[in-house]
Amino acid sequence: MMIVAGVDVGSRTTCALILGDGGIMSSSLISTGPQSAKTSRKAMKEALTRGNLTFDDVGYIVATGYGRVLVPFANKIITEISCHAKGANWYFPTVRTVLDMGGQDCKAIKVDGIGNHVNFAMNDKCAAGTGRFLEVMAEGLRLPLEDIGELSLQSENEVRVSSTCTVFAKSEVVSLMRRGIDKRDILAGLHEAIATRVYGLLRQVRVEADFAITGGIAKNIGVVRKLEEKVGLKALIPEEPQIVGALGAALIAKDNI
Amino acid sequence: MTFAGVDVGAQSIKLVILGDGDILYSRVSFTEEEGAIASQRLMEQALERLNLSFDDFSHAVATGVGRGTVPFADMQRSEQLCHARGAYWFFPSARTVLDIGAEGSRAMKLNDQGRVVDFAINSKCAAGSGAFLEAMTKIMEMPIGEMGMLAAGAKRKAKISSYCAVFAESEVISSIHRGVSKERIVAGIHESVVDRLIEILGKVGIREAIVVTGGVAKNIGIIKGLEGRVGLEMKVPPDPQLVGALGAALIARDVMSGKG
16 A cells, blocks of 8 residues: 655644555644644644554655745745645536635635646635634624634624734724624625725636635635635635645645655 | 814714914714714814804814714815825925825825825725734734834834734734744735835835825834834824824815815
């Protein structure tokens, strides 16, 4: 049996995934610590333990993500654009547009039928449209990050949030709360602001069906619904949207053997 | 005759009362209240102090992000016009005016008569504004003035590569963890703001004399940083945060004397 691994060291979350002949054998998802090398080793160990495997069982390892150059045991490094394209194609072979919304960046990727990326647009300069934005807002609203998606769907009177700058949006949220506006209505406004911003990125690559969303924000149903409205397509969401990059890396590792 | 200028900013409200000659009264109020309530109260306090009534006012002009909320304003004017007018009053040699506010910065190009002929604004993003510095004071655990002094005297700078204030925060935290000196980090923070300001200035082109207004003009680290980069002196009026309100009051007076 051929066993390979992919490690995706993101700015906030690190994922290691082990791939065998029959598909995904195991995976791990941990917070990225200050030392990426250490974090990548820990994630890899966790995935191996879960799969009842040792390091020697793995034939080839591809690293990707923001901290990819710092993975000491990688045989090869590949950009996250290529890996997300490959990973999304594995989940959904019909996908042509992938939106990856990560912890500190956001990318719109056009993919062909075999998982190669043909075009992309990226924002990694500004926190708008990234997990970081939502984290700061959840903190300001004193709500758990995992609850804000569902809560925003209960809004009956969405307010307009005019800033997409995280710093300015946070003060806007504080003043809306002070005016007694329902948190759910503020959340709906925040998700609208972010979806509008991210839609600009999608328009740069011109959306084609099928459309998939990956990365941590894909777990926020509020943002997903807003994006679906703007794009006019239903979004395909992988079962575990945060492992797509590592999965793509592992698939590339397999091709390398 | 008396004229009023009100500048409803993102963080504070400024009021200037002008007579036929000089400034009669000025006040900065940091408030979280709505512009309508806060500006009304500020005006009433001024009237009481000056022993005047609303009827004594010839004209009042409002400016700033909240300029639409001022109940007693006869007219509204943009921040660009007001800051340029105020800066030109202090320094008739002003040809470039840079206003660095709490939530945005703008550069104005003036002709020899003090009219605004071109301008560039950043109000969408905290980079290059007071909000960027404000966010850093929390992490550095240092008041903004102290940060500025430290930056002005720093010999070496840490490189802050993030554009976004939120990403820069994490970059600063990891620099602190790595043991980089506070002096170097603070110098890097100021350099990042200066970089953004140079971009805005570049859009209108720099011509002497350059006047810097807005609350951030009080920050010596920013002023020294700008001077180092541009190679020219930055003129800072006394109470630079009042320049917008002063400009508004001057415009009110210009209008009534037929010069507006």
